[in-house]
Amino acid sequence: MRSSRWQAQGNVYLVAEEPLSEELVREEVGDADGILEVRSRGDDWLEIVIWNPDGSSAEMSGNGTRIAACWLAAQTGASEVVVRVGPREVRALMLEDGSVEQDLGPVSVGEPEQVEGILFTPVDVGNPHAVVEGDPAELDWVAPVLATHPRFPNGTNVQVARRVNGSSIEARVWERGVGETSASGSSAVAVVAALGGGGADVSFPGGTIHVDLVAGRAKLIGNAHPVDAPTPLS
Numbered sequence: 001m002r003s004s005r006w007q008a009q010g011n012v013y014l015v016a017e018e019p020l021s022e023e024l025v026r027e028e029v030g031d032a033d034g035i036l037e038v039r040s041r042g043d044d045w046l047e048i049v050i051w052n053p054d055g056s057s058a059e060m061s062g063n064g065t066r067i068a069a070c071w072l073a074a075q076t077g078a079s080e081v082v083v084r085v086g087p088r089e090v091r092a093l094m095l096e097d098g099s100v101e102q103d104l105g106p107v108s109v110g111e112p113e114q115v116e117g118i119l120f121t122p123v124d125v126g127n128p129h130a131v132v133e134g135d136p137a138e139l140d141w142v143a144p145v146l147a148t149h150p151r152f153p154n155g156t157n158v159q160v161a162r163r164v165n166g167s168s169i170e171a172r173v174w175e176r177g178v179g180e181t182s183a184s185g186s187s188a189v190a191v192v193a194a195l196g197g198g199g200a201d202v203s204f205p206g207g208t209i210h211v212d213l214v215a216g217r218a219k220l221i222g223n224a225h226p227v228d229a230p231t232p233l234s
Contacts, residue, residue, distance in 0.1 A: 005032070006071060008063035008224040010182030010206025015071045017041075022055030029053045033181050034061070036068050044078040048085055052177030060126035062185015062209070062220050065090040066100050070224040088126045095221075104186070104218040109193045116145050120158075121194040125186040125218065128156040128176075131194035136160045136172040143174035157184070161191040161202070169195060170203045182206025189218040 003014040012032045020037045029035055029051070037049040048068050050058040058064070069081035069092035083090045091103040110122035123129040130146045132138065143158040161171035173187040174180050183204035192200050192211040199212040210221040 003028075003035070004071060005227040006067040006224055007227050008067050008183070008185070008222060009204060009209060011063040011067075011184065012227060013064055013067050015068065020049070020051060025051040026053070026055045033175070033178055034058070034064065036064055036071075038068070041072060043076045044072075044080060045082040045084065046072050048083060050085060052175075054177045056177040058127060058177065060085055060088060060090075060104070060186050062090075062102065062104060062125075062187075062189065063183060063222065063224070064185075065104075066092060066102055066185060066220070066222055067224045069102075070094075070100060071226075074226070085126070099221055099223045102185070102220040102222075104189060104220055106216055107189060107193050107213060107218045108216075113151070115149055115151050118142055118145060120146060122156075123190040123193050125189045125193075127186055128152060128154070129187060129190035129194075130156045130158050131191050132158070132160045133195060134160055134162060136162065136170055139172040139174060139180065143180070147174055147176060157187055157190070159184075159187050159191050159194075161195060163195050163200075164203075167200050168203065169200050173204065183209065185209055185220050185222060189213070189220060193218075 003016040014035045017038045035051040039047045065083040081092045093101045108124040120130040120132045139160040146158045155176040158174040173184045183206035188202040188209040197213045212219040
């Protein structure tokens with residue numbers, strides 16, 4: 001079995017077209033943040049399963065779906081790609097400057113809550129998020145508390161973020177089933193939604209992603225690139 005290795009803001013995913021299992025994912029993921037299994041595809045659409053390194057699956061990934069769209073567009077020349085993940089569809093438009101604009105769909109923001117003395121805002125971007133407003137350095141102790149707290153029976157992604165100015169946010173993210181990652185597209189949407197909405201550039205250690213929230217829907221602009229030649233998986 002073979003895969004292609006891609007990255008988006010430092011997030012690395014392998015893209016594979018052969019069937020995967022929990023065991024195979026754990027064996028073959030290596031140092032990547034996950035594997036994108038392509039279940040079916042056409043010239044301008046594909047259906048994927050997003051696998052985490054621990055063998056669990058994710059409902060959504062902004063960076064992962066962008067990688068999948070770019071992977072297909074590189075082969076077919078499509079200028080717009082629809083990526084299906086479970087019941088959700090992400091539309092990705094290839095822009096002239098090489099970046100990609102994605103419509104991630106509806107975003108739901110809950111009322112602020114507190115557990116174990118930690119104040120957070122729950123956000124649903126097709127996957128669960130718990131956003132803490134504060135110094136991103138606090139992720140080191142906040143994430144282990146929230147990520148597996150009984151409040152989230154299926155676990156949650158955790159972000160600690162603060163607004164630098166009206167159009168700029170800095171953040172760190174702990175992804176469910178992965179741990180801390182360099183960046184996350186759906187997390188970028190979650191922190192903008194939790195910190196007041198509108199549009200903003202979200203800076204992660206791995207790079208910056210632009211988010212626009214319009215009428216309860218999220219648009220995401222970022223990039224994705226192949227890392228190297230196809231990598232054989234045993």
